[in-house]
Amino acid sequence: MAAAAPPPAPTPAATALPDPTPIGYPLFTRIRLATASDVPHIHKLIHQLANFEHLAHHCSATEASLSSTLFTSPHFQSFTVFILELSHTPFPPQLHTQYSLFSPITQTITLDLPIDDPETETFKSNDKDCGFDVVVGGFVLFFPNYSTFLGKPGFYVEDLFVRECYRRKGFGKMLLSAVAAQAVKMGYGRVEWAVLDWNVNAIKFYEEMGAKVLQEWRICRLTDEALQAYANPAI
């Protein structure tokens, strides 16, 4: 008797007018471990960060200095970098053996408007498994620190940076969350970083992420000639 049955009531979807354009623009994101082949991109990102902080005159990092000091120890046991990659097409399945220590975190976000990236050529990803559509959008550099009171390690985040055209989309939070997740996975006790006391937007952002700002502590730094003066410890 199905043929005699009245037609089903139209659903709202069926009655709505079809959209002339898709709702938003998908952007595929991936956070993966950086390797030595990412140094040229990391170097450029560090200098963009220094410019952003108006501290370019203090930035003496070169590709050579980064290459000789990063990626010389196993990931997570020393200085470690997560790279944020962005693509307009989905990332390929994660079969690569390099991912045994850390499975890349992929996420798809939907943008209201497409992002116009003026530096796609400069920041084309080095990952040979991906198409030429993949660009590097930011990074986070972190390393183990230690709490004697907890009797266990944590992570200290030295730098977190997202390129200008990709800001205010949640990528900073994705990068920091990836570090926090790794800390939890490793049974670590803390994730720490530093913020400028006048950067109220950053402080608000970090507090919303659950961080506490330690108001009483100040960082002491021994560097340049003052450090070199200790070349002979017995003096």
Next chain:
Amino acid sequence: MAAAAPPPAPTPAATALPDPTPIGYPLFTRIRLATASDVPHIHKLIHQLANFEHLAHHCSATEASLSSTLFTSPHFQSFTVFILELSHTPFPPQLHTQYSLFSPITQTITLDLPIDDPETETFKSNDKDCGFDVVVGGFVLFFPNYSTFLGKPGFYVEDLFVRECYRRKGFGKMLLSAVAAQAVKMGYGRVEWAVLDWNVNAIKFYEEMGAKVLQEWRICRLTDEALQAYANPAI
């Protein structure tokens, strides 16, 4: 014609009256790398530090947690501890193979009055090459950090502690100087640590050592439940 020459004029030292008693009491000091066998002492020192800072309720370090997280990587590449040892007799020659990475720093100081150490039994050194006279007086725990702007590592000093009866004798400076000297030796760019902003004596001491106090930076910390919330990074 030397025999006919007039006798040389007496030097001030030759004319001074001999001292009836030695001027002061010598104390022999040594800074050496700690090993796993030092964990019981390090554990006690950490708890003394927590008591000193009125933070004992935040100190959950145990010998087991320290043993499972310290001394698992080569010295200087990860969490590293220097131990301060004190003795009334000179330290033996440094022939031990364990010293190949870091030659212990020995120094002799002269005290006006002998130090009465009420914990000599508790802090008797574990070093089998030394006599029973050697006690542990303090420690410094540090690990590599990284400056992206310099493009090179540094050291971060997490804890510096000298037992109460040995304070105000320059031992804190000796321990911090040893870390700074090691940083210089390794070509590192900075030594950093944190200080409480109300601890004016400590700030004065650090500034006299050449350190700058970074007034604008605040430390952010994600810990406990707020950290555990990031167990799944995709959420």
